[in-house]
Amino acid sequence: MNASPHSDPLVPASSDDHEAVFDDLRRRCPVAHSEQLGLLVLRHDDVSRVLRDHETFSNEVSTRLTVPNGMDPPVHTEYRRVNDRYFTPDLMAAFEPTCRRIATELVDALPSGVAADVMDHLAHDFALRVQSAFLGWPAGLEEPLRAWTRKNHEATRARDHAAMAAVAVEFDGFIRELLTQRRDAGKAAPDDLTTRLLRERVWDREMTDDELVSLLRNWTVGELSTIAASVGILAHYLATHPAVQELLRHDPTLIGAANDEILRIHAPLIANRRVASKPVELGGRTLDAGDRLAVVWASANRDESVFGDPDEFRLDRDPALNLLYGAGIHVCPGAPLARLELRVLVEVLLASTDTLTASADAEPVRAQYPGSGFDSVSLVIT
Numbered sequence: 197m198n199a200s201p202h203s204d205p206l207v208p209a210s211s212d213d214h215e216a217v218f219d220d221l222r223r224r225c226p227v228a229h230s231e232q233l234g235l236l237v238l239r240h241d242d243v244s245r246v247l248r249d250h251e252t253f254s255n256e257v258s259t260r261l262t263v264p265n266g267m268d269p270p271v272h273t274e275y276r277r278v279n280d281r282y283f284t285p286d287l288m289a290a291f292e293p294t295c296r297r298i299a300t301e302l303v304d305a306l307p308s309g310v311a312a313d314v315m316d317h318l319a320h321d322f323a324l325r326v327q328s329a330f331l332g333w334p335a336g337l338e339e340p341l342r343a344w345t346r347k348n349h350e351a352t353r354a355r356d357h358a359a360m361a362a363v364a365v366e367f368d369g370f371i372r373e374l375l376t377q378r379r380d381a382g383k384a385a386p387d388d389l390t391t392r393l394l395r396e397r398v399w400d401r402e403m404t405d406d407e408l409v410s411l412l413r414n415w416t417v418g419e420l421s422t423i424a425a426s427v428g429i430l431a432h433y434l435a436t437h438p439a440v441q442e443l444l445r446h447d448p449t450l451i452g453a454a455n456d457e458i459l460r461i462h463a464p465l466i467a468n469r470r471v472a473s474k475p476v477e478l479g480g481r482t483l484d485a486g487d488r489l490a491v492v493w494a495s496a497n498r499d500e501s502v503f504g505d506p507d508e509f510r511l512d513r514d515p516a517l518n519l520l521y522g523a524g525i526h527v528c529p530g531a532p533l534a535r536l537e538l539r540v541l542v543e544v545l546l547a548s549t550d551t552l553t554a555s556a557d558a559e560p561v562r563a564q565y566p567g568s569g570f571d572s573v574s575l576v577i578t
């Protein structure tokens with residue numbers, strides 16, 4: 197969500213507990229008007245309705261080319277067809293050993309018996325290395341991407357539009373250069389997902405570099421921060437909920453379902469945007485064509501009318517109700533990859549350690565909206 201987070205009482209400040217802010221707002225005002233963000237859609241049934249009715253609630257929220265997030269059908273359908281070829285069960289199975297190797301290397305390198313910040317020592321590196329490996333990007337691109345992710349985070353946080361534009365151009369530059377190298381290499385180009393993307397066609401023509409860069413940006417930029425946030429949330433949750441940690445140590449087959457439930461309780465992604473394409477009534481409010489709204493995952497997934505006590509960890513909930521990866525035509529195509537990465541990471545973390553506890557010396561620092569999760573979370577791992 198790209199609107200300014202400052203000075204709006206409906207938008208959580210850095211020191212706030214995001215879940216508590218949205219819980220309170222949802223109970224008082226389920227479709228709340230925010231000066232800066234438009235209408236915040238907070239209830240599970242209203243969010244579900246928006247997601248299903250893509251004709252009324254459009255994703256064309258910006259004039260900038262955004263493949264496929266910022267598109268509506270039939271254009272969205274064409275690009276989404278290409279997008280979805282990269283997250284099949286076969287590709288996921290083939291990638292799992294690489295993902296496990298990266299998770300094992302990082303977990304083995306964690307300091308033992310002393311407090312260590314999981315964001316610094318594990319979460320960001322895991323997100324970056326796994327995503328680079330998945331796309332077949334050279335190790336040499338990791339450092340520029342790491343620096344770039346930091347700059348992007350700082351610019352977004354500061355709502356510095358000039359800096360945000362500059363870092364976007366910088367990212368596009370890395371990717372264009374990579375695409376050019378792959379094209380120049382011809383048959384000698386590595387046989388990986390990035391090279392394969394170059395051969396994709398839409399509307400019976402090759403995809404342009406602008407389209408490829410946009411698609412790759414959406415597979416990288418948001419995902420690095422969402423995956424890193426998820427790692428921090430999961431590690432913190434297990435450290436502060438010893439009974440759940442014990443359950444998963446005892447039965448690792450529960451890790452996948454447990455991850456989805458923990459990330460329902462504490463969302464790694466706060467919200468996504470929509471714009472009304474015609475007048476419509478939603479949650480007792482009347483929207484005109486052009487009115488902006490935001491579906492707030494961090495609220496809908498905690499709606500007590502669907503989940504009862506939102507903080508209660510339960511593995512017997514209906515998975516279809518969990519909106520962690522969205523729903524409808526824009527449902528997250530990367531969910532199989534995200535689930536694989538997070539399952540493997542937690543499996544490795546629990547299998548390679550005896551205990552995971554919160555550090556008594558350092559309180560976790562919550563990320564500032566629009567980020568979620570933690571900026572730092574200090575744990576002691578033995």
Ligand code: HEM
Nearest residue numbers: 264265414415419422426468520521522526528529530534
């Ligand atoms: C824990 C990690 C992740 C979470 C929580 C997450 C969540 C979401 C959600 C809620 C949406 C729907 C947005 C909307 O309706 O406007 C979405 C869309 C999307 N996600 Fe993810 N995502 C994650 C990881 C990934 C990964 C790893 C990738 C790709 C490598 C990815 C690629 C995308 C793309 C391209 C879209 C847009 C789809 C469309 O508009 O059709 N996501 N994601």
